[in-house]
Amino acid sequence: MGSRTRTVSGHHVAQKDSLQACLLYSVVVLLAIGRTWVVGLGTYTLECGNYFDGVLVLLKSFVLSLFFVFSAVVGAEEINGESFRAYVAEVRAEALSRGIRSETLDVAFVGVEPDPRVITFDRRQPEFVQSFAQYLDLRVSESRIRQAREYYAAEKVLLDEIGDAYGVDGEYLVAFWGLETNFGRYQGKYDIVRSLATLGHDARRSAFFTKELYAALHILDEGHVSKESFVGGWAGAMGQNQFMPSTFVGYAVDYDGDGRKDIWANKKDVWASIANYLQRHGWRKEAGWGFKIDATSVFPAPTAVAAGCRALRHHSQKLILPEWQAMGVAVEGSDSAETYALIKRADGDQFSYLVGGNFRAILSYNCANKYAVSVGLLADLI
Numbered sequence: 001m002g003s004r005t006r007t008v009s010g011h012h013v014a015q016k017d018s019l020q021a022c023l024l025y026s027v028v029v030l031l032a033i034g035r036t037w038v039v040g041l042g043t044y045t046l047e048c049g050n051y052f053d054g055v056l057v058l059l060k061s062f063v064l065s066l067f068f069v070f071s072a073v074v075g076a077e078e079i080n081g082e083s084f085r086a087y088v089a090e091v092r093a094e095a096l097s098r099g100i101r102s103e104t105l106d107v108a109f110v111g112v113e114p115d116p117r118v119i120t121f122d123r124r125q126p127e128f129v130q131s132f133a134q135y136l137d138l139r140v141s142e143s144r145i146r147q148a149r150e151y152y153a154a155e156k157v158l159l160d161e162i163g164d165a166y167g168v169d170g171e172y173l174v175a176f177w178g179l180e181t182n183f184g185r186y187q188g189k190y191d192i193v194r195s196l197a198t199l200g201h202d203a204r205r206s207a208f209f210t211k212e213l214y215a216a217l218h219i220l221d222e223g224h225v226s227k228e229s230f231v232g233g234w235a236g237a238m239g240q241n242q243f244m245p246s247t248f249v250g251y252a253v254d255y256d257g258d259g260r261k262d263i264w265a266n267k268k269d270v271w272a273s274i275a276n277y278l279q280r281h282g283w284r285k286e287a288g289w290g291f292k293i294d295a296t297s298v299f300p301a302p303t304a305v306a307a308g309c310r311a312l313r314h315h316s317q318k319l320i321l322p323e324w325q326a327m328g329v330a331v332e333g334s335d336s337a338e339t340y341a342l343i344k345r346a347d348g349d350q351f352s353y354l355v356g357g358n359f360r361a362i363l364s365y366n367c368a369n370k371y372a373v374s375v376g377l378l379a380d381l382i
């Protein structure tokens with residue numbers, strides 16, 4: 001910053017004029033062109049900052065606050081308020097007919113307005129595709145491995161107890177927990193009802209999110225969580241294990257027996273809910289998730305799977321380990337009870353992954369190969 005400060009006094013007038021021009025420019029650009037210009041605007045503001053560093057800070061704050069106000073206004077205008085209220089009224093009537101109490105609905109929908117931030121997230125273009133190595137470096141970091149080990153060591157008795165009760169491995173409960181919300185620390189702060197009503201009202205995936213909204217109302221009606229604590233990710237993933245409401249209804253567990261399935265604040269309920277989910281998706285304890293293998297040893301053209309979650313499209317046909325070994329894949333083991341698929345190697349990746357039934361259970365939790373590999377690797381490292 002300091003290097004940009006100009007000290008030539010003769011430039012004062014020019015600075016003032018430039019500053020006014022900068023401010024005017026910022027406002028005009030914001031009002032005329034809108035938020036898509038924020039990057040270009042940011043660049044210009046930095047140039048303005050060349051004139052006077054102190055002013056730069058103020059200017060940036062000013063422009064930033066303008067931007068947020070403007071974004072909110074533009075976003076709100078994109079959502080038809082009348083149509084949103086009609087949608088909420090419709091959902092409310094249907095929820096009543098499904099047996100949800102009107103008191104619950106009063107609390108759920110009090111003052112509800114569409115959330116433009118949620119629509120902005122929903123319209124976001126996909127980020128650039130990371131290689132497995134890039135993804136895993138970030139997600140299975142040294143710090144996360146260390147914390148996972150610490151949590152596992154500290155709670156081993158309870159994790160083993162839950163693992164035994166559901167026939168799953170305790171390390172995986174910690175791995176999911178660590179990767180979903182950084183061990184419960186980042187659950188998201190979006191109002192679940194507001195987010196789901198916004199997305200349910202929006203045309204793009206209305207049926208999916210409306211179904212989730214009914215499930216959310218059901219959860220509130222059963223009293224598992226207060227409306228104030230009923231928060232999560234922008235698209236409705238909730239609590240320390242980021243269950244969608246319908247997943248909660250199907251799989252959440254009240255492990256400590258206090259009458260509430262509290263995946264927001266009660267770790268026993270969080271871990272048991274993950275365990276129950278995995279058990280119901282065919283988990284085999286101590287069968288592992290699969291193998292990281294050297295990509296150079298592979299492989300015959302695999303048959304892609306067409307159905308199921310999208311990640312499965314990158315899987316080969318499933319074979320038992322001896323069959324893979326016969327094809328030259330260097331992998332230890334002789335388990336003939338388990339079938340493994342090979343994940344198609346992406347450009348730039350040194351390793352491939354041979355994945356078994358438990359891996360497919362992880363995919364049912366979150367259908368992304370890199371995510372599932374990160375869960376498996378993290379669990380292995382605990």
Ligand SMILES: [Ca+2]
Nearest residue numbers: 254258260262
């Ligand atoms: Ca409980």
